[in-house]
Amino acid sequence: xxxxxxxxxxxxxxxxxxxxxxxxGRKVLVIDKxxxxxxxxxxxxxxxxxxxxxxxxxxxxSDERIWNYIGQFxxxxxxxxxxxxxxxxxxxxxxxxxxxxxKMWGIxxxxxxxxxxxxxxxxxxxEEPENLEEQALSLAGKDVYEKLVKGYTEKxxxxxxxxxxxxxxxxxxxxxxxxNNYFNDPYQGxxxxxxxxxxxKMLHGIEVKTGVSYQEYIESAPVGDNGVFTDKQGNTFSKVxxxxxxxxxxxxxxxxxxYRALRFEQEELPGCDNYxxxxxxxxxxxxxxxxxxxxxxxxxxxxxxxxVITREYPTEWKPGEEPYYPVNNEKNNTLFAAYRKLAETxxxxxFGGRLGAxxxxxMDKVIAAALQMVEEETVRAD
Numbered sequence: 252x253x254x255x256x257x258x259x260x261x262x263x264x265x266x267x268x269x270x271x272x273x274x275x276g277r278k279v280l281v282i283d284k285x286x287x288x289x290x291x292x293x294x295x296x297x298x299x300x301x302x303x304x305x306x307x308x309x310x311x312x313s314d315e316r317i318w319n320y321i322g323q324f325x326x327x328x329x330x331x332x333x334x335x336x337x338x339x340x341x342x343x344x345x346x347x348x349x350x351x352x353x354k355m356w357g358i359x360x361x362x363x364x365x366x367x368x369x370x371x372x373x374x375x376x377x378e379e380p381e382n383l384e385e386q387a388l389s390l391a392g393k394d395v396y397e398k399l400v401k402g403y404t405e406k407x408x409x410x411x412x413x414x415x416x417x418x419x420x421x422x423x424x425x426x427x428x429x430x431n432n433y434f435n436d437p438y439q440g441x442x443x444x445x446x447x448x449x450x451x452k453m454l455h456g457i458e459v460k461t462g463v464s465y466q467e468y469i470e471s472a473p474v475g476d477n478g479v480f481t482d483k484q485g486n487t488f489s490k491v492x493x494x495x496x497x498x499x500x501x502x503x504x505x506x507x508x509x510y511r512a513l514r515f516e517q518e519e520l521p522g523c524d525n526y527x528x529x530x531x532x533x534x535x536x537x538x539x540x541x542x543x544x545x546x547x548x549x550x551x552x553x554x555x556x557x558x559v560i561t562r563e564y565p566t567e568w569k570p571g572e573e574p575y576y577p578v579n580n581e582k583n584n585t586l587f588a589a590y591r592k593l594a595e596t597x598x599x600x601x602f603g604g605r606l607g608a609x610x611x612x613x614m615d616k617v618i619a620a621a622l623q624m625v626e627e628e629t630v631r632a633d
Contacts, residue, residue: 262290
């Protein structure tokens with residue numbers, strides 16, 4: 252069998268690319284090393300609740316074109332992301348807004364909040380922040396930093412804030428309104444029935460193989476610009492879209508890029524209809540080992556008599572584990588640039604998605620990037 256594209260990864264980027272290329276009459280095959288499709292947006296029904304297996308995914312965008320595009324594959328509810336921060340037994344609203352400041356300082360007006368933050372910043376005498384701690388303190392003052400930033404950030408990155416570069420926090424969203432909506436985007440919601448259905452619809456009629464990695468699947472790579480990829484069954488592929496780790500594709504020949512990983516601890520609570528009253532609660536103290544608890548039913552305003560929660564534990568990534576967050580410091584960005592240069596020697600391989608681009612993407616940006624790649628490939632073919 253002759254294929255135009257082998258698409259490695261059935262996450263959102265690979266699925267959009269496959270869907271669009273299939274519509275254009277290209278013959279594609281999708282493989283995924285996991286035993287299911289949809290990548291990190293995979294949802295499955297547990298106790299009749301759509302559980303986000305790889306962390307909370309809230310779709311939001313300012314791009315009406317992308318909102319209409321994803322709307323072809325699912326109906327979205329009106330969920331608004333309004334996480335809660337828990338510091339020991341104190342509860343605060345996120346993002347940092349007037350509800351946060353009022354609870355923290357007992358003030359009621361934006362002028363009072365701005366004055367308190369300015370007073371704390373002035374008392375610190377930080378002129379040129381040298382690390383993340385100093386950067387955050389110079390932006391929000393001591394109270395917000397110590398209660399809502401420090402512990403969470405140190406758990407997320409596995410390092411003391413003094414050891415982290417200042418550029419990780421370029422700004423902190425301080426809002427002087429009583430608005431708990433985390434995102435500013437006008438389009439926001441959760442697909443009714445979960446995310447997996449979206450990818451199922453995108454891949455309908457397309458050949459998909461799960462539980463197989465690229466390294467296991469491909470028998471030989473092209474020799475010369477006119478060569479083809481061949482699998483163990485003798486099928487050929489003119490091009491490969493690789494959405495896995497770019498350094499893994501090249502067998503780590505230049506070294507390993509660094510990532511942060513996540514460990515998920517899922518708990519079913521039959522007979523408990525409401526565990527925490529919110530979909531997402533962040534634990535911002537350093538002592539609690541997890542960063543947040545997700546209660547999945549609240550994403551779809553569930554009325555079930557049971558509930559399912561997931562605790563998230565950030566960990567150091569090791570080869571063989573699933574990478575989640577690229578560590579975009581100077582060392583890793585330099586290494587990634589070297590891999591990108593190496594990728595230029597492989598014109599028959601496309602790299603996309605968060606791992607192929609070594610960049611954290613929101614879902615709308617994933618879709619936009621995949622559509623852009625489809626357009627570029629179409630123009631190139633024509």
